[in-house]
Amino acid sequence: MKKFCLVFLSAVTAVVASAQTSPLITKPLAEGTVSTVLSETSGGNILVTGVTGSFKAELYAVANNSKDKKLSEQELRDRLEKEYDVKMEVEGNKLIATAKPKTRNMNWKKGLSISFKIYVPKNVSTDISTSGGNIELYHVTGTQDFTTSGGNLIVTDVAGKINGTTSGGNIIIENAHEEINLTTSGGNIEAKQCDGKMKLITSGGNVEMTALKGNIKATTSGGNVSGETIEGDLNASTSGGNIELTSLSCNVVAATSGGDISVAITKLMNNVRLSNSGGNIKLNIPDNSAVDLNLYAEKIKTDQLKNFSGKFEDDKVEGKLNGGGATVTVKADGGTIYLGLK
16 A cells, blocks of 8 residues: 555656646757756756756746636746746756745745756756655766655656655655665655665655665664565664565664564575564574574574574574574564574
C-alpha cells in the first residue's frame, strides 16, 4: 500500500503540473547555452528534464483562491505581472527561472501557484527551491541541489552530487548514481536501483530500498527500514520501528531501540553487527559460513552449529564457526536471537 501511495502521489504531481493546457510564458533556449539552472518559486512545482533537443523553460500558474480557479489566461497574466517579479533569462551559461511576490505581505487571495517546467541539456547542474510544491528531476548529470518546504521529491535517472531536502513530503529516487543525500522531516523514502555513496534520512517515515549498491546509510527516527538486494556497506537504524533486510551481499550494521530486526544474508562479507534494545533479532547466514560469533540476548536459538568451538550458553554464544572468519556480533537486550543457516 505504501508503494502505491507514493507512485500515485507522483502521478498526481504530474497531473497538477499539466492541468494548465498551455504555459503562460515559454522561453526558448539555444542549444549549448545552459549548463546550470537556478529556479525558485513561492508555492508551485518545479520540474527539470534533460533532453536532446527543444530546450525551453515554461511557466504555469493557477490561482490559490478557489474562487479564482476560472480566471482566464489573460487574467492570470495580468495578475502575474502585477503581483510577481518573474525572471526567465539566460545569463552566461546559467538559466534563471524565478517567481517571487513583489511584496512580502501580499494578499493570499491574489496569490498564484507558479510552476516551472524546464527542458535543458542532460549535462546540467541545478539549484532549485520552492516553498511548498514538488520538485522532479529527470535525466540530468551534474551537481543537483534542491529543497522544498512541504512537497515531494522525485528523482529519476540522475547522476552526480544529489542533495535534496523536503520538510514534510515523500522522496522517490530511482536509477541514480555517484553521491546521494536525501532528507525529509516526516515523509517516506523509496530508493531503487541506485549506486554510490548514499544517505537516506527521514525523521518519522519509512525507508524502503531495492537493488542498491555502495556505501549506504538509511535512518529514520520512528518508522521502519526495509531493504532487498543490497551490495557494499549498509548502515540501517531506526529509533523505534522494525528493520527487515533480505538478499544482502554487504557488510551490515543495523540497530533499533524498540522494534524487531530480521536480516537474511546471501553472501557474507567481513562484518555483521546487529543490536536491539527491546525486540527480537532473526539472522540468516549462508550454510558453511566461516565466522567469529558473538551473540548476546535473553534467549538464543540457533540451527545446529557444526564445527563450532567456543562458549555456548542460553544467553551468550562466543566462538568460531568453521574455523572463524567474518565477525558476526548480535545483541538483543531483553529479546531473543534466532540464528539460522541457509
